[in-house]
Amino acid sequence: AQSVTQPDIHITVSEGASLELRCNYSYGATPYLFWYVQSPGQGLQLLLKYFSGDTLVQGIKGFEAEFKRSQSSFNLRKPSVHWSDAAEYFCAVGSTGFQKLVFGTGTRLLVSP
Amino acid sequence: EPEVTQTPSHQVTQMGQEVILRCVPISNHLYFYWYRQILGQKVEFLVSFYNNEISEKSEIFDDQFSVERPDGSNFTLKIRSTKLEDSAMYFCASTPFSTDTQYFGPGTRLTVL
Numbered sequence: 699a700q701s702v703t704q705p706d707i708h709i710t711v712s713e714g715a716s717l718e719l720r721c722n723y724s725y726g727a728t729p730y731l732f733w734y735v736q737s738p739g740q741g742l743q744l745l746l747k748y749f750s751g752d753t754l755v756q757g758i759k760g761f762e763a764e765f766k767r768s769q770s771s772f773n774l775r776k777p778s779v780h781w782s783d784a785a786e787y788f789c790a791v792g793s794t795g796f797q798k799l800v801f802g803t804g805t806r807l808l809v810s811p
Numbered sequence: 812e813p814e815v816t817q818t819p820s821h822q823v824t825q826m827g828q829e830v831i832l833r834c835v836p837i838s839n840h841l842y843f844y845w846y847r848q849i850l851g852q853k854v855e856f857l858v859s860f861y862n863n864e865i866s867e868k869s870e871i872f873d874d875q876f877s878v879e880r881p882d883g884s885n886f887t888l889k890i891r892s893t894k895l896e897d898s899a900m901y902f903c904a905s906t907p908f909s910t911d912t913q914y915f916g917p918g919t920r921l922t923v924l
Contacts, residue, residue: 730910741902741917742854749910788854792910797867798844798856799913 700725700791704802711779712810719774719805721789730792731772732799733763737785745787748772759783784809813837815916817903823922827892832919834886834903843886844904844913845878847871854902860886861909893923 701724711717723729730749734742746757753765763774772789786806790799816835824830836843845857858868860878877889886905890897900920904913 732912734915742915744912744914747912790854797859797909798869799846799854800856801854803853 700729700793700800702789702791702800702802704787704789704805706805707803708806708808710808710810713781714778717774717776717779717783717807719787719789719807721772721774721802722770723772723789723791724770725791725793731763731765732790732792733757733761733772733774734788734790734801735785736788736804742788745774779807779809781809781811783807815903815905815914817901817916817919819919820917821920821922823924824893826895826923830890830893830921832888832890832901832903832921834888834905834916835884836886836903836905837907837914838884840905840907840914842866842906842909843878843880844906845888846902846904846915847899848902848918849896849899857888857901890921893921895923897921898923 703722705720732747733745735745736742745761746755746763748755748765756762761776765772786804788804789802818833843860846854848854856869858872859866875891879887900918902918903916906913
């Protein structure tokens with residue numbers, strides 16, 4: 699069965715600093731990978747996705763993620779964090795036939811002035 | 812841009828009561844999903860629905876739960892006899908193809924007293 703690990707529960711970054719959120723997955727085949735963001739009291743917004751092709755994918759709000767098959771990772775990055783990026787970030791993997799998403803436990807990002 | 816909508820945004824009910832959570836998926840989408848997120852925990856898959864039948868369900872989705880697409884636009888989740896542990900945020904999602912991005916609604920927060 700597929701699984702997703704986000705090892706960092708909380709991360710605090712200074713505004714303007716770079717950000718990397720870690721995600722490791724377990725899945726037997728080529729995975730469909732996603733990053734979603736959830737602001738307080740809000741739903742899940744898709745940041746970016748990887749299905750195939752170029753392993754570096756660009757998303758909304760200046761985010762990018764790199765798929766590394768050898769490390770089973772799909773880390774999310776942003777070169778310069780803004781205060782509005784404070785939210786919870788979820789990595790997810792799509793299963794065979796893509797009938798469901800399996801989510802990680804999330805990483806809460808705090809942005810300090 | 813089309814969005815998934817959910818009503819109500821917050822539902823409070825007494826233990827043992829029936830609740831129906833409503834979702835309006837994006838109009839040309841064919842696959843529908845319910846997920847839940849207990850406070851402070853990760854998002855969990857409940858059920859997927861296609862062509863008027865359940866295509867996959869999780870262990871959480873027991874006989875107390877049911878889903879229905881009563882007309883061409885609504886997708887509902889019914890909990891027959893709510894328990895305290897059903898308190899959670901319930902998210903609806905939809906996608907045009909089973910291997911495409913799932914778009915999430917804003918969620919319904921269910922509180923069981």
